[in-house]
Amino acid sequence: MAVNNLKHAWQFVLGTLDYSADYSFVCKISQCVGGDNLIIRAGYLRNVPLSIGGTTWNPDIPIESQIKEEMAEIGQIESPTDRALTMMRYLVRKQMFLDGNKRTSMLAGNHVMISNGCGIISVPIEI
Numbered sequence: 001m002a003v004n005n006l007k008h009a010w011q012f013v014l015g016t017l018d019y020s021a022d023y024s025f026v027c028k029i030s031q032c033v034g035g036d037n038l039i040i041r042a043g044y045l046r047n048v049p050l051s052i053g054g055t056t057w058n059p060d061i062p063i064e065s066q067i068k069e070e071m072a073e074i075g076q077i078e079s080p081t082d083r084a085l086t087m088m089r090y091l092v093r094k095q096m097f098l099d100g101n102k103r104t105s106m107l108a109g110n111h112v113m114i115s116n117g118c119g120i121i122s123v124p125i126e127i
Contacts, residue, residue, distance in 0.1 A: 080116035
């Protein structure tokens with residue numbers, strides 16, 4: 001199911017290259033990543049605390065108005081590569097959704113890269 005959902009998420013990203021990677025767009029990517037069957041409330045901000053495995057850091061409950069404002073600021077970054085990497089880092093750290101945050105952030109960042117003719121971002125499993 002996860003692989004099929006990722007396929008649909010990539011189809012969405014590649015089919016919407018003329019769209020802005022704003023809050024609503026990222027929520028739609030999350031919805032694709034989670035599908036109807038993998039992640040509860042996929043595409044909707046989480047409203048419960050969350051812990052990150054392997055760390056002691058616990059992200060705050062996300063606030064929609066704050067996220068929209070911060071994402072609008074990221075959208076103003078001139079360099080597409082800097083904008084994509086900043087967005088990915090922001091989304092991973094913010095942990096907006098119950099699950100699928102890393103997948104969503106990678107897809108959103110790659111949307112920015114591809115739509116600006118900059119290639120894709122790929123992070124190897126091992127360095």
